[in-house]
Amino acid sequence: MRIFVPPEDIVKKERVRLSADKAKYLISVLRSKKGDKIDVIDGRGKAYNAYIAEISKKHAVINILQETHADIESAINLILCQGILKGEKMDLVIQKATELGVNAIVPVITERCVVKETRKVKRWQKITEEAAEQCGRTVIPKVHEPVELGSLFMNHGSQMNGFIFWEEGGISLKEAVGKVITSPSLHNSNTPIFIVVGPEGGFTAEEVKLAERSGLIMTTLGRRILRAETAAIVSAALVQFLMESAFSPDGQ
Numbered sequence: 001m002r003i004f005v006p007p008e009d010i011v012k013k014e015r016v017r018l019s020a021d022k023a024k025y026l027i028s029v030l031r032s033k034k035g036d037k038i039d040v041i042d043g044r045g046k047a048y049n050a051y052i053a054e055i056s057k058k059h060a061v062i063n064i065l066q067e068t069h070a071d072i073e074s075a076i077n078l079i080l081c082q083g084i085l086k087g088e089k090m091d092l093v094i095q096k097a098t099e100l101g102v103n104a105i106v107p108v109i110t111e112r113c114v115v116k117e118t119r120k121v122k123r124w125q126k127i128t129e130e131a132a133e134q135c136g137r138t139v140i141p142k143v144h145e146p147v148e149l150g151s152l153f154m155n156h157g158s159q160m161n162g163f164i165f166w167e168e169g170g171i172s173l174k175e176a177v178g179k180v181i182t183s184p185s186l187h188n189s190n191t192p193i194f195i196v197v198g199p200e201g202g203f204t205a206e207e208v209k210l211a212e213r214s215g216l217i218m219t220t221l222g223r224r225i226l227r228a229e230t231a232a233i234v235s236a237a238l239v240q241f242l243m244e245s246a247f248s249p250d251g252q
């Protein structure tokens with residue numbers, strides 16, 4: 001069993017202050033009992049072994065046994081910038097990107113986005129919390145407020161490391177990763193690596209040019225045109241795998 005508890009509710013690494021909805025989740029969903037062991041994650045990279053000291057219909061107390069060092073987070077600081085998708089597709093991308101170890105998700109408004117504004121950031125952040133709890137991550141990815149594609153590039157100057165995935169061209173991902181890991185502006189493994197994926201209607205050639213001027217590499221995922229949600233999930237997995245293998249000493 002595992003639950004996410006915000007750092008401010010972990011008291012002196014001894015006990016956990018449980019919110020009412022977390023207590024309800026323990027009692028009615030997980031059907032926990034007094035004495036049950038439970039892992040607590042703070043969403044910022046810390047994890048604790050704990051146990052249920054008291055539990056009743058409306059109340060639960062969790063005491064911490066020890067801090068643990070789960071080596072579960074990705075070695076690559078991945079930021080997914082996703083052209084806002086309609087309906088559940090965005091939920092799916094956010095859930096899978098969390099499972100795949102992405103550290104932040106930036107909903108991006110592009111020229112061909114059908115959805116130009118959204119009030120779903122809170123809902124998406126909840127999805128990352130649930131997905132992080134489910135897969136055992138200790139970090140909960142941040143879902144940023146939506147930003148126009150042009151402003152995203154403006155905010156990061158011309159020093160962005162990463163990839164813009166374009167269905168109309170680009171070099172192979174393997175080649176692109178080779179360029180990114182040797183680029184002088186890649187200071188260390190904590191440098192943000194951007195994955196930029198378009199909405200259902202794709203990117204315009206101008207948007208891709210802007211991205212390249214910001215330092216991103218135009219990259220193809222092959223000749224087939226993938227759905228945006230497929231491209232986001234596949235690119236997060238492949239970039240992670242290729243960069244981690246390139247960074248690890250024996251290249252495995």
Ligand code: SAM
Pocket residue numbers: 164165166167168196197198199200201202203219220221222223224225226227228229231232
């Ligand atoms: N404009 C496309 C068309 O003609 O149908 C649709 C765009 S595609 C559904 C959505 C996004 O997924 C693209 O903007 C791109 O970021 C990514 N994508 C899809 N297939 C890709 C591929 N083969 N290579 C690179 N990116 C791809």
